[in-house]
Amino acid sequence: MNLVFKALSDPTRRHILQLLRxxxxxxxxxxxxxxxxxxxxxxxxxxxxxxxxxxxxxxxTVITYMLKVSVLEEALLAFAETVGIGMPKPLPLKRAMGKAK
Amino acid sequence: MNLVFKALSDPTRRHILQLLRxxxxxxxxxxxxxxxxxxxxxxxxxxxxxxxxxxxxxxxTVITYMLKVSVLEEALLAFAETVGIGMPKPLPLKRAMGKAK
DNA sequence: TTCATAATTCGTTATTTAGCGAAATATAGG
DNA sequence: CCTATATTTCGCTAAATAACGAATTATGAA
Structure with missing residues (x-):
């Protein structure tokens, strides 16, 4: 989680994520x-x-990047919980889809 | 928002917020x-x-600190939206309570 | 006023960070 | 093989950051 927040601390990087969204x-x-x-x-x-x-x-020669939304989501939710912010986990649309732990 | 994410980028500061929670x-x-x-x-x-x-x-001589949950919440939600994470705003418990803009 | 306590500010230092341009790497095409 | 293109890695620099102990400020109590 620390790596995620470090990554998010730079405006350019946040912008990159927004574009990849x-x-x-x-x-x-x-x-x-x-x-x-x-x-x-x-x-x-x-x-x-x-x-x-x-x-x-x-x-x-081309490297294509794509956003891993779920990782971002998990990190934000995890932190939100520790500070008592009520951000209900978005309900998974599909169950048992083999989400890696 | 940049200030918030900069602030959150340090583990000690995140821990402080958790304690103040x-x-x-x-x-x-x-x-x-x-x-x-x-x-x-x-x-x-x-x-x-x-x-x-x-x-x-x-x-x-004592300075007491308290967490401003709403500010944190707003920042996280605002960013979450820009990256397409569906974090529904928690419904306000009370309306028209003079929430400063 | 003087002392003790709580917290901040100051001056310094070591590390990390974001930025650059140049050089290196990898791959596709002629 | 040689060249052009896409991207990364390298070496460097300037600025930001987190940490420390010492000095400073503010307050309440003796």
Whole structure:
């Protein structure tokens, strides 16, 4: 959870997550949305990956990233509970779908 | 919102919020829960105050801190929405209670 | 006023962080 | 094989961060 909150502490990274929310994107496409060097963005991707908030998928020379919503959700909910915020877990739409523990 | 997430990025500060969740406490009481210098804790309080996550109340030489749950809640919900997490706003228990905008 | 207590502020230090450009890596296509 | 493209890794720097102990401030009590 610490890694998640560390990852969320940077505005650029939160913005990346927001963009990925709409649809998976590759590093280049994401870069178009930011005025910073690609190498810098790459470092942000690494941090998001270490926090398990995004998933990388390489195809040819292109790496496509997609948001792992559930990980984000779990972290926020877990913390919310410890501070007594009533955020009811969204009901799972499907049961027994083999959600890894 | 940035200040809130910055504040939440440190484990000690998240722990402080969790402690304050149970009941308001003064700086000294809080300090007993941590193995770090009081001056360091004081800095953490300042950061939490700037993020508007806690409220300080001075009485005599003692400063009592209390958690501002609503601020935390709003920030988490606001962000959750931008990343498409369905965290329904908890229904307000009382309406028209003069909630400051 | 003087003393003790609670907490903050100050000055310093070590570590982490975000940023850059250049170099390296990997892959597809000619 | 050679070149172009996508992305990462490397080496660096400036700024932010968390930590400490010492000094300072504020208050209540003797």
């Amino acid at each position: 709409k649809k998976p994107m590759n590093a280049g496409e994401l870069a178009e949305h930011f005025p910073i060097a690609k190498s810098t963005l790459s470092a942000h991707f690494a941090i998001l990956r270490e926090a398990d908030l995004i998933q990388a998928n390489k195809s040819g | 149970k009941k308001p406490m003064n700086a000294g009481e809080l300090a007993e829960h941590f193995p770090i210098a009081k001056s360091t804790l004081s800095a953490h309080f300042a950061i939490l105050r700037e993020a508007d996550l806690i409220q300080a109340n001075k009485s005599g």
